[in-house]
Amino acid sequence: MKPVNQKAWFLVLPVLLLVAISAVIPLMTVVNYSVQDTFGNNQFFWAGTSWYEKVLHSERFWNALLRDLMFSAIILAIEIPLGVIVALAMPRKGWGVAVCLVLMALPLLIPWNVVGTIWQVFSREDIGLLGGALKGMGVDYNAVQDPVDAWVTLIVMDVWHWTSLVTLLAYAGLVSIPDAYYQAARIDGASGWSVFRFIQLPKMARVLTIAVLLRFMDSFMIFAEPFVVTGGGPGNTTTFMSIDLENLRASNELGQGAAMSLIYFLIILLFSWIFYAVMTREDAPRPDKAPDKTGGAP
Amino acid sequence: MARIDLANVRHAYGRNPQADSDYALRHVNQAFENGGAYALLGPSGCGKTSVLNIISGLVQPSQGRVRFDGEDVTDLSTEKRNIAQVFQFPVIYDSMTVRENLAFPLRNRGVKRAEANRRVDEVLEMIGLKSRADRKARGLTADDKQKISLGRGLVRSDVNAILFDEPLTVIDPQMKWELRAQLKELHRRFGYTMIYVTHDQTEALTFADSVVVMYEGQIVQVGSPEDLFERPSHTFVGHFIGSPGMNVIPTTLDGAHVRVGEYVAPLPGLPRLRGEPKLEIGVRPEYVRMGAEGIPVQITQVEDLGRIRIVRAVAEGHVIAAVLREGDEIPADPHITIDPKGLNLYADSWRVDFSGDRK
Numbered sequence: 001m002k003p004v005n006q007k008a009w010f011l012v013l014p015v016l017l018l019v020a021i022s023a024v025i026p027l028m029t030v031v032n033y034s035v036q037d038t039f040g041n042n043q044f045f046w047a048g049t050s051w052y053e054k055v056l057h058s059e060r061f062w063n064a065l066l067r068d069l070m071f072s073a074i075i076l077a078i079e080i081p082l083g084v085i086v087a088l089a090m091p092r093k094g095w096g097v098a099v100c101l102v103l104m105a106l107p108l109l110i111p112w113n114v115v116g117t118i119w120q121v122f123s124r125e126d127i128g129l130l131g132g133a134l135k136g137m138g139v140d141y142n143a144v145q146d147p148v149d150a151w152v153t154l155i156v157m158d159v160w161h162w163t164s165l166v167t168l169l170a171y172a173g174l175v176s177i178p179d180a181y182y183q184a185a186r187i188d189g190a191s192g193w194s195v196f197r198f199i200q201l202p203k204m205a206r207v208l209t210i211a212v213l214l215r216f217m218d219s220f221m222i223f224a225e226p227f228v229v230t231g232g233g234p235g236n237t238t239t240f241m242s243i244d245l246e247n248l249r250a251s252n253e254l255g256q257g258a259a260m261s262l263i264y265f266l267i268i269l270l271f272s273w274i275f276y277a278v279m280t281r282e283d284a285p286r287p288d289k290a291p292d293k294t295g296g297a298p
Numbered sequence: 299m300a301r302i303d304l305a306n307v308r309h310a311y312g313r314n315p316q317a318d319s320d321y322a323l324r325h326v327n328q329a330f331e332n333g334g335a336y337a338l339l340g341p342s343g344c345g346k347t348s349v350l351n352i353i354s355g356l357v358q359p360s361q362g363r364v365r366f367d368g369e370d371v372t373d374l375s376t377e378k379r380n381i382a383q384v385f386q387f388p389v390i391y392d393s394m395t396v397r398e399n400l401a402f403p404l405r406n407r408g409v410k411r412a413e414a415n416r417r418v419d420e421v422l423e424m425i426g427l428k429s430r431a432d433r434k435a436r437g438l439t440a441d442d443k444q445k446i447s448l449g450r451g452l453v454r455s456d457v458n459a460i461l462f463d464e465p466l467t468v469i470d471p472q473m474k475w476e477l478r479a480q481l482k483e484l485h486r487r488f489g490y491t492m493i494y495v496t497h498d499q500t501e502a503l504t505f506a507d508s509v510v511v512m513y514e515g516q517i518v519q520v521g522s523p524e525d526l527f528e529r530p531s532h533t534f535v536g537h538f539i540g541s542p543g544m545n546v547i548p549t550t551l552d553g554a555h556v557r558v559g560e561y562v563a564p565l566p567g568l569p570r571l572r573g574e575p576k577l578e579i580g581v582r583p584e585y586v587r588m589g590a591e592g593i594p595v596q597i598t599q600v601e602d603l604g605r606i607r608i609v610r611a612v613a614e615g616h617v618i619a620a621v622l623r624e625g626d627e628i629p630a631d632p633h634i635t636i637d638p639k640g641l642n643l644y645a646d647s648w649r650v651d652f653s654g655d656r657k
Contacts, residue, residue, distance in 0.1 A: 183356050184389035188450055189377040189406040198402070202392040 027265075033258035051259035061260065064241040065267070071151075071240065072219040075158045079215055080208065082159065083166025088200070090171055104164040104171075112161075116228030119157045123229070143229060147237035150230045154238060157225055162215060169211045173204035209279040213272060220268055299491055300366040300458040302330040302353060307362030309348055315360065322348050323359070324515040330459070332367075333489040335482075337506035339496060341538070345515040346495045350461050353493065354381040366458050382451020383461040387468060388443030392436040396427055399435050400449050407454075414453075421449045424484065441473045452484075459491040466501065478505060499539050511535050527582070529642065531649045536580045536642075542608060542619040545586065546644070549579045556643065559614045561593045563636050565643060567652040575645035583608065585640025586620035588628060592635035597628065 037047040055061050090100045110118075123143045125131035134141040143153040177199060185195045223242035226232060232239040232247070239247070241264050248257035309323040318324050323345045330336055330353075338346040351357035352364060355376035364372045371379050391399050400421055404414040422428045425445040430438065435446055444465055451460050462481075466474045482505065485492055496502050502509050503523040511519045511526065511534075518532040519525070530536035536544030549556045554568045556579050563579075588609065595611035595618065607622040613634060620634060643650040 178387060178389075180385040180387055180389050183351075183376075183383070184385065184447070184450075186356065186376040187354065187381060187383050188403040190402070191406065194402075194406065198391045198393060 030258045030261050033254050034262055035255075037255050047255060051255040052263070054256060055260045055263060060236075060244065061241075061263075063236075064239055064244045067238070068220050068222075068240050071154070071222060072216055074155055075162070075219050076212060076215055078155070078159050079163045079166050080212060083163050083211065084170045084204070084208070086163065086167045087170035087174055088196070090167070092175060101168070101171075104167050107161050107164050108168075110161070112224035113228055115157065115161050116225040119153065119225070120229045123153050145234050147234055150234060150238050153229060154222075154226055157229070158219060158222070161225075162218070166208075166211045166215065169207040170204050173207040174200060177203045205279070209276070212279065213275055216275060217268060217272060220271070299332055299489065301332040301368075302459060302491065302493075303363075303365040303368075304328045304349070304352070305363045305365065307349075307352060307359045307364070309345075309352060309357065309359045309361075318515075321360075321515055323352075326362070326517055328510065328517055328520070330491060330493060333491055335485050335492045335494070335505060335507045337494045337496060337502035337509045338512060339499060339502040339509050339538075340512035341497055344512040346497075346512050347463055349512070350383070350463055350493065350495050353459070354383045354461055355379045356383075380454060380456055380458050381461060382448070382454065382457045382459070384444065384447045384451065384463065384465045386464045388440060388447050390435040390438075390443050390446050392434075394435055395432050396435050396438070396446060397422070397431045399446050400453050403450050404453055417453045417455065421452045424452060425449045425480075441469045441477060444469060444477070448481075457490070459493060462492065462494040462496075464496055465494075466496075474501075481505065499541075503539075511538065513538075528640075529649065530580065533578065533580060533644050533647045536582075540582060542583050544580045544582050544642075545616075545618045546578050546580050547614075547616050547618070549577050549643075551577060556641070559593060561635075563641060564638060565641070565652065566638075569643055569645075569650045569652065571645055571650070576647075578644045578647075579636075580642040580644055580649075581636050582640050583619040583621040585637040586618065587635045587637055588620055588622060588626065588632055589635060590629050590631065590633055592633040594631070594633050597632055600628070 034051050035047055035049070036044040037051075038044050086104075090104075091097055107115075122128045123131045123141075125135045125142060131141060131143070140146075141149050143149045181199050181203075182195065185199060190198070221242055222240055223246070226238045226240060226243055227246065230238045232243040241260070245257055245260055245264070248260065304326050307323060307326040308321055310321045312320055315321055326345075326349060328349075338349055340346050348357060352359045355364075355371070355374060355378075359372070362372075363370055366379065391402060394402065397418055400418045401414050404417060409417075419428075422431050425448060427442060427445060427449070430442065435443065438446070448460070448465070451457055466477060469477060478501065481492070481494075484490065494502070494505050496505075503526075507522065508520060509523060509526055510517055511532075513532065513534045519530065519535045521529075521531075526535055526539050530539065530544060533544070533546050536546065547558055549558050551557075551569065551571075552562065554565045555562050556565060556577075558579070593613045595613040597609055597611045598617075599610040601608040601610075605624055607626075609620045609622055609628065611618050611620065611632065611634070618634065622628070
């Protein structure tokens with residue numbers, strides 16, 4: 001019998017503390033709010049699941065959720081292919097690599113609300129370059145008053161801000177492909193499309209999974225840009241869930257806000273899990289196969 | 299299947315090659331006979347992979363021509379040259395099954411489905427992957443993957459040659475033997491022209507009928523394993539092949555005799571030399587005899603390998619290795635002599651040929 005010593009648990013204590021402070025405690029606070037009601041004076045009453053019921057029965061919630069999903073779907077459909085195309089077009093060696101990488105990284109270094117402010121000014125028809133130019137060309141454009149224009153602006157802004165993330169990830173996947181693959185493809189007589197379809201795309205699949213996940217979560221939680229540019233309007237056509245939450249918080253609807261936060265959180269968790277499960281499905285080890293000792297090229 | 303000729307091929311990877319040292323391949327003239335099994339052997343960076351890539355068309359030579367069966371293919375694309383090439387790391391198309399992988403080169407060339415299926419089935423049989431034909435290729439072991447890489451070359455019925463670029467590097471030792479035996483078997487049964495690049499002499503000598511030894515961008519010797527062993531044409535070949543490598547000892551000439559210190563050994567004839575080259579004798583450790591007469595030596599190390607012992611000694615200031623067979627004694631006052639059968643003379647590192655009496 002080996003001596004059993006439980007002291008090793010102390011080694012994970014710092015991590016537990018960190019997670020508790022940064023995640024568990026705030027989350028439990030929100031849970032706490034979501035099942036209680038208050039009329040001020042720091043007095044709380046047990047409210048059961050009534051807040052959840054209220055949220056789930058409100059049209060406002062479902063509309064916001066629909067807007068979130070639509071926004072995410074649109075930007076994923078644009079940013080992933082666009083990012084891959086840009087990555088394919090980037091040089092693989094020479095001085096151009098550094099230039100491209102820096103250019104690609106630039107938008108990523110700008111904070112969300114600054115991006116929002118830039119675009120808010122950019123799209124103003126009185127002083128903004130874009131808004132002014134469009135107006136000058138006779139295009140009837142107004143991001144604050146026209147819902148379609150508001151959406152287009154938010155989408156263009158997000159594509160501008162985040163496509164480079166997809167590009168950088170896809171590029172990392174591309175440069176990790178050994179030359180031998182391209183040489184073998186030439187020997188096998190593969191067309192350019194076949195090289196993309198059977199070599200580059202499968203090799204990029206993993207990083208693209210990450211790109212999709214990151215972009216989905218980020219776009220689903222979009223807040224700063226619409227908050228700054230459109231303020232959720234016109235009407236509430238760009239009132240995404242996060243903006244709605246902010247509205248609830250601003251009007252001190254703690255219980256309903258907390259319940260909505262948790263539902264929101266669960267939805268993100270669910271979608272992320274679905275994405276992850278679907279996109280890594282093929283990698284799951286099957287019981288009948290021998291382990292791959294080398295894992296292919298280094 | 300084809301005969302492959304490299305005529306005056308030079309290649310530099312840099313832009314403006316000036317000196318010889320700028321060339322990865324300095325000057326290569328070599329014929330690979332139809333149906334031959336060749337090994338390109340040499341240390342890293344000697345240009346052997348460049349030769350292979352020039353044959354397959356992945357690299358365009360800076361100068362010189364490549365001919366398949368007399369036809370100039372230097373400007374043809376890799377695809378048109380109809381070459382199979384197996385790389386150091388197995389290349390497989392991850393998303394395809396084994397069968398789809400093998401059918402891929404045929405599909406790209408527009409071969410009819412029925413014909414393609416027939417060829418793929420044949421190749422599956424050849425490489426022994428029939429039972430795993432419909433598995434995804436990515437889950438297989440490295441040696442199976444390498445077999446798929448090879449199989450993609452074999453499916454094309456008209457490949458001109460199969461080129462191997464250190465194909466067994468990532469394969470487990472015991473699988474290496476098996477795969478190499480299978481390659482030999484394929485060569486024997488189907489008569490493919492095969493060129494095999496390696497830096498491992500055992501691999502080269504066991505695989506090839508003819509070994510091409512390369513050194514610093516040049517071919518230094520082409521010959522059977524026996525030629526390379528008995529008559530290395532350059533001291534590099536002597537060093538590189540055999541374990542331990544050939545002993546190379548500076549010498550002076552005394553008519554038809556060589557002299558090392560007090561020791562004199564007869565040459566098969568009078569060497570004809572131009573100028574005053576640096577002279578050395580080369581003797582395989584297998585031809586160094588140990589006894590009570592000859593050159594006195596101090597023994598520094600004895601490695602017992604079971605059936606043989608490798609004795610390392612210092613004679614006249616030179617390190618010499620000798621192989622002793624079972625039962626050979628190491629005398630108390632050791633001297634060495636050289637078996638005349640194994641004596642080679644080198645002038646400026648190149649072997650002096652005593653034409654007629656040694657070939």
